[in-house]
Amino acid sequence: MREPAWRRTGKTPDYRFSLANERTFLAWIRTSLALLAGAIAIDQLAPNIAPQPVRIILCVVLSFIGAGLAVLSYRRWGLMEAAMRNNQALPFSRVLLFMTIVVAVAAIGFAVLILLAR
Amino acid sequence: MKMDLRDPGLQPERTTLAWRRTLISLVVVDLFIWRRWLSGLAGAHPGFDYQGLCALVAAAATVVLASVVWVRSRELHHDNRAAHNQAAHTHAAHTQAAHTPAASRRLVLSSTLAVMALGGAVIAAIASGG
Structure with a gap:
């Protein structure tokens, strides 16, 4: 697998920035893994939280968001490094807002389910 | 220059730790998938073992x-x-910049694909379970 064209453009950024970008990628990957872990944990450890079809749909949706977030974190890593190589402003991203909404909605949704399941 | 001497060791160490934390997070998801597979083995019924495939x-x-x-x-x-x-000899810690390459695309892409495959296994494990 060859390095893509953008990795030969511009100049190599300071290694500290490259490593920080790498750690940011890993932080997003861990967020993605946390969503996957949450989905499968709810499915297995809280079988009575909702009727079975509802529970499965909710957990599958959470897992899809988790898997999609892995793709986004790879894309973001590439965009960030391309911007640093060409000395441009770092790209703005709606992922932060999107994830805030996802986590808030999931938390409120499961809180309601826990209350109703009693 | 002071900038060049700053932080000779901690950046790579923090990055290594971040990779290891990520691996630990992945193992947590593994445990749930394997748990379902193993608990399903008790009442084994004939037919294709979907949970076994997810575990694999x-x-x-x-x-x-x-x-x-x-x-x-x-x-x-x-x-x-x-x-x-090298820095001990030349008093030039900034040579580290030349020696610490950014992660190659292959490594970053491989880890992304591994997490996506795990996501697929999680979705299959949830959807095929009762």
């Missing part, structure tokens, strides 16, 4: 990410020490 995909994803973490840790550690020895 999860194991493969773990092997891939563990290899990436191993390769990357070696790169960071080895380069760090080489730069350190």
